[in-house]
Amino acid sequence: MKTVHPEHFPTPAVPLSHGVRAGDLFFVSGQVATGPDGAVLVGDFEAEVNSAIDNVEAVLHAGGATLADVVKVGAxxxxxALFAPFNEIYARRIGDVPPARTTVVVGFGHPDVRVEIEAIAHLGK
Known part of the structure; x- marks a missing residue:
């Protein structure tokens, strides 16, 4: 097992790894919308979704993967009420062959977080 922390990401405030490779699978911890300083982005929902996906992509890249390698997403x-706008933004970003996905409504510990995305990528043949 190998843990991954993108260089430009702040150290997590909680005990987790941004990404973990286990064999041919790469697991990306839930990513929320953040600015360059690591602060949670607030305001425009489309910007929040895009930032969360950008953060997933950054962790994937640090682990040697891309969105094309993702086989499962948790949103x-x-x-x-955010489900329909999320689907529109997500569809534009994820491409023509979307991975399996589960989307649930939850209460977040941070009052400004409206979206969090995790992913599992397959790095084998």
Missing amino acids: YLSNA
């Missing part, structure tokens, strides 16, 4: 939303 967490703070409100069911």
Whole structure:
């Protein structure tokens, strides 16, 4: 097992690895929308979703993977009313062959977080 922390990411405030490779699988911990300083982005939902996906991509890249390698996504939303706009933004970013996905509505520990995305990538043949 190998842990991955992108160089430009701040050290997590909680006990987790941004990414973990186990054999041919690479697991990306849930990523939220953050600015360059690591602070949670607030305001424009499309920017939040894009930032969360950008962060997933950064962890994937640090682990030698891309979005094309992703086989499963977990998406967490703070409100069911965000489901339709999330789907529109996600579809534009994820491409023509989307991975398996589960989307659930949850309560986040941080009051400004509205979306969190985790991923599992397959790095084998």
